[in-house]
Amino acid sequence: MYLWGFIYRAGQDIDAMFLIQGCLFVLAIVPRKWNTDRYPGYVYSSVLLIFVFYYFFSGVNKIIDLSILEWFQFELFNINKSMLLAEHELKYHAVFEVDVPDLFLIISNYVGAAATYLVHLGAPLLFLYRTKLKLFLYWLFYSIFHILSGFVGILFTANFFIWLVIIPIFPSQSKNRVSTREADKEIYIIYDGECPFCSDFVMASNLRNRYKNLKIVNAREKTQLSQNVIQQGYDLNEGMVVIKDNKILFGTEAARFIALNGSGGLSHWFYKSMLYNQAIANYIYPVLVVLRKRYLKLVGKGLI
Amino acid sequence: MKINFYGYFCLMMVFTAIVLLLFVDVYAEYLVMWSTALITHFGYTVPISTPIIDMLSLSSQLSVFTYIFVIIISIINYRIIRAPSWKLVLLVVFLVLILNSFIEHIWLRKGVFFLLFLPLVICFSSQAHYYFKTKTQDKVSKRVLLLFNTIFWSILLIPGFYLPPFFDGIAGWTLSKNPQEYEVTDIRIKFDDSHYEWFRASFFNPLTMNGRSFGMIKRRDREFFYSSEFSCFLHGLYTNAYPSLKDGKLPTQSKLGKFAYSPHTFDSFPDTARYLPIHRIRSYQLVKIVKKEGIKEENILHEWESNIKNCEK
Numbered sequence: 354m355y356l357w358g359f360i361y362r363a364g365q366d367i368d369a370m371f372l373i374q375g376c377l378f379v380l381a382i383v384p385r386k387w388n389t390d391r392y393p394g395y396v397y398s399s400v401l402l403i404f405v406f407y408y409f410f411s412g413v414n415k416i417i418d419l420s421i422l423e424w425f426q427f428e429l430f431n432i433n434k435s436m437l438l439a440e441h442e443l444k445y446h447a448v449f450e451v452d453v454p455d456l457f458l459i460i461s462n463y464v465g466a467a468a469t470y471l472v473h474l475g476a477p478l479l480f481l482y483r484t485k486l487k488l489f490l491y492w493l494f495y496s497i498f499h500i501l502s503g504f505v506g507i508l509f510t511a512n513f514f515i516w517l518v519i520i521p522i523f524p525s526q527s528k529n530r531v532s533t534r535e536a537d538k539e540i541y542i543i544y545d546g547e548c549p550f551c552s553d554f555v556m557a558s559n560l561r562n563r564y565k566n567l568k569i570v571n572a573r574e575k576t577q578l579s580q581n582v583i584q585q586g587y588d589l590n591e592g593m594v595v596i597k598d599n600k601i602l603f604g605t606e607a608a609r610f611i612a613l614n615g616s617g618g619l620s621h622w623f624y625k626s627m628l629y630n631q632a633i634a635n636y637i638y639p640v641l642v643v644l645r646k647r648y649l650k651l652v653g654k655g656l657i
Numbered sequence: 658m659k660i661n662f663y664g665y666f667c668l669m670m671v672f673t674a675i676v677l678l679l680f681v682d683v684y685a686e687y688l689v690m691w692s693t694a695l696i697t698h699f700g701y702t703v704p705i706s707t708p709i710i711d712m713l714s715l716s717s718q719l720s721v722f723t724y725i726f727v728i729i730i731s732i733i734n735y736r737i738i739r740a741p742s743w744k745l746v747l748l749v750v751f752l753v754l755i756l757n758s759f760i761e762h763i764w765l766r767k768g769v770f771f772l773l774f775l776p777l778v779i780c781f782s783s784q785a786h787y788y789f790k791t792k793t794q795d796k797v798s799k800r801v802l803l804l805f806n807t808i809f810w811s812i813l814l815i816p817g818f819y820l821p822p823f824f825d826g827i828a829g830w831t832l833s834k835n836p837q838e839y840e841v842t843d844i845r846i847k848f849d850d851s852h853y854e855w856f857r858a859s860f861f862n863p864l865t866m867n868g869r870s871f872g873m874i875k876r877r878d879r880e881f882f883y884s885s886e887f888s889c890f891l892h893g894l895y896t897n898a899y900p901s902l903k904d905g906k907l908p909t910q911s912k913l914g915k916f917a918y919s920p921h922t923f924d925s926f927p928d929t930a931r932y933l934p935i936h937r938i939r940s941y942q943l944v945k946i947v948k949k950e951g952i953k954e955e956n957i958l959h960e961w962e963s964n965i966k967n968c969e970k
Contacts (some may be wrong), residue, residue, distance in 0.1 A: 363864045410812055416750055417770045417816045420757035433835030442953075443946060445841050445855055447923040459898060503923065506867070510919045594841060 369407035370511040373400050384448065396622075399517070402485075405476045416471030427466035430458045431503040449503040461501075469498055492516045539566045541596040542611065543579050546571030547654050548645050551593065554624055555607070558615025572657050590656045591642060605631075605638040663738045666776040671731035673899075674722060674772040681765060682900070683717040721761065726756040727773065734777045743931045775814070784809035842945045842958075844871055848935045856891060856941065858922045859907045860898045865920030888961035889968035891941050905929045938963045 357367050376399050405628055415424070436448045445565030472494055495516060499509045515593070540560070544551045561567045572579045572589045582594050582601065595611065602610050605628075612628040615621055630633040647655065675792065733749045736742075754771065760766050786806050815879070844856040863871035874890075875882040898908040907924050910917040926932070943959040 363870065365864060365866060365869065398735070406808070406812075413813070416753055417767055418763050419754070421751075421754040422758060424754065428834055431836045432835045435834050435839045438837065438948070439839040439841055442948070443841060443855075444841070447925040449923075458792075506923045506925060507921060508919045509921075600689070 369403055370509070372403050372407075372645070373515050376403060379396065398480075401480055404516075405480045408473045408476040412470050415470040415473070416502045424470060425463045427464045428502055429465060429501065430462055436506055446506050448506040451504055460482060464500070473646060486531060537566060538564060538597065539568070540564045541568050541570060541578060541594075543570045543572050543594040543596075543606075545581060545589065545593070545645070545657060548574050548649065550641070550645060550648070555593075555611060557621040557624060558611045559621070560611060560615050562616055563614055590646070592638070600646055604642075605634050608641075611633055660739055662751055663776050664735055666779075667731050668737040670772045670775055671728060674727050674731075674769050677768060677772070678719055678723060690769075691867070708803075709746050723756065723759040724760065726752060730773050732757065734773060738777060738780045770816045771814075774816075778810060778813050782806075782814075837951070838947075838949050840945070840947045842943070843868060844941055844943050846895070846932075847936055847940045847942055848933045849934075849939050852931065852941075853942075854931050856895070857898075857907075857924050859909050859920045859924040860894045860899075862879070862908045862920075865909065865924070867922040870942055883959060885961065885964065885967060888941055888963060890939075891961070891963060892935065892963070895938070896935055899932070899935060902926065902929050902932045911939065936965065 355377075356369060360371065361367060377396070395511060399500045423549045430451060430453075431643055433451055436446060437450060439445045440447060470514060472491075476491075479487060491578055542555055542560070544555055546552060555569060570576055578596075579589065583589060584594075585601070587594055587601065587603050593611075594609045595602040595607040597610070609628045609631070612621070615625070627637050646656070730749055733745055733752070737745050737749065746751050756769070757766050760769065786803070789803070789806055816896075820893055845853045846856055849852055858867045858870070859865050864870050869883075893942070901908050901911040905926065906914060907917075907920065907926070909920050909924075940963050941961045944955050945956045947954050947956055
């Protein structure tokens with residue numbers, strides 16, 4: 354709110370990007386205990402609604418404010434050329450330089466804006482009938498649209514990233530449900546309780562929602578279980594351990610098991626994004642292990 | 658009963674719209690005179706009243722087609738209320754775009770739209786509310802939907818209006834430009850070797866919109882803007898920006914370099930060596946440079962002498 358106030362006082366309105374960032378921040382700090390199952394859905398819908406509101410009403414404004422001729426009257430590339438001339442002669446400002454065929458110029462000059470207005474007006478369909486393809490096409494369209502704004506010297510960087518939040522990259526929760534037999538299985542997680550990142554990673558996953566008999570073991574407490582794991586040759590300083598069906602998952606495998614089977618809020622979404630892909634996780638997990646060791650050294654705590 | 662109510666409502670609104678248009682059409686000159694007189698009565702000078710004169714003066718008389726379209730749109734709106742149809746919605750949207758061609762001022766377009774579509778918006782608002790209320794099961798979803806439904810229809814109720822501080826959207830990109838012409842109004846730095854460099858938007862970091870920062874200061878505090886204190890303010894900004902300029906970076910890139918979040922308005926420094934140390938600044942100039950029909954004109958609107966010693970006090 355402070356930043357919004359600052360921005361408004363400095364002469365800039367609060368636009369969709371600020372609203373979405375604010376929304377994500379608020380949802381990130383709301384306790385996850387509150388309706389955990391629906392939490393990711395609320396995050397997703399809120400972000401999507403802000404987009405839909407802003408773009409749809411922007412489209413409505415074009416109907417109210419413009420005449421039919423004015424819908425085809427935004428000469429993007431003429432403006433670009435005028436700005437380039439100012440840049441070359443006065444070194445004023447900077448814009449993308451364009452070298453495209455004449456036909457593209459004509460289309461962009463006279464049809465580009467009208468097409469954008471129509472896409473704006475169709476934004477509610479994005480919310481009411483969500484399909485991955487539609488979301489992807491909208492993301493693609495607005496990414497191209499925001500790159501084109503570079504031709505008039507403006508770049509909406511946040512748009513490229515925030516749109517990614519609403520593209521569903523994980524299977525839906527309903528497909529991810531487990532049978533009662535699976536839910537009754539005993540699962541053990543052995544992790545370093547002194548490492549706040551490891552604790553947050555485990556807690557954020559809310560794995561207990563899925564496995565009723567989940568047991569979380571702090572490796573520093575030297576329990577029989579953790580000693581057994583160490584005796585079997587697993588170095589708990591090099592990775593966490595998950596025991597399921599008497600099978601030991603170690604390091605990247607264990608972390609991926611927790612991330613992919615969990616359900617939580619934004620931080621879980623973040624962890625899940627990092628570890629979702631096996632190949633990427635193989636690179637990321639060792640980095641996280643190194644960072645944990647650095648942290649422990651920094652705060653003066655020893656290894657396990 | 659309800660349909661009859663909306664029928665009368667539509668009739669009343671179309672009548673109001675026609676009266677408004679006739680009034681503006683016939684009495685536009687008087688409106689300008691009265692508003693100017695009112696403004697001068699309160700002690701303001703004529704230039705302040707210019708936007709109002711622009712707003713009220715109609716360069717061309719409203720054509721009879723305006724009234725015909727107003728009546729047709731209202732009739733179609735009533736038909737949509739009676740039996741909603743996508744085809745009719747598309748038709749009415751198309752007719753609004755044609756109607757706008759006959760009305761010059763955006764405020765008048767907004768006003769007419771508001772009057773003609775008010776019955777439709779109220780009717781659909783209550784229907785949408787009922788729909789969502791019955792569809793959702795849990796309390797939280799109901800509340801969230803009620804909130805969004807209220808915002809949605811409230812925005813439609815007053816066209817083009819957004820509650821400040823939220824962004825009201827760009828009205829429309831109707832810029833038509835000659836690629837051989839340009840107009841630039843901005844602040845530039847004059848160094849002691851008599852060369853100039855622009856005082857870039859990213860120096861005003863974190864607000865990096867071109868011309869927005871100094872424009873806002875000018876609007877908020879005119880006295881400060883034209884005083885020597887403003888030159889000290891610019892001095893401060895340049896002092897902050899200079900260390901990164903020396904390294905060939907924007908002030909927004911001082912920590913993360915090229916991986917830093919890009920400023921809203923593009924900025925780049927093709928030749929950073931041209932930005933000299935602060936003690937070599939002679940003055941700051943607010944200039945307007947216009948190139949039209951091949952002729953370039955430069956006007957210095959204001960100049961602030963650089964006096965670092967005064968600033969240090």
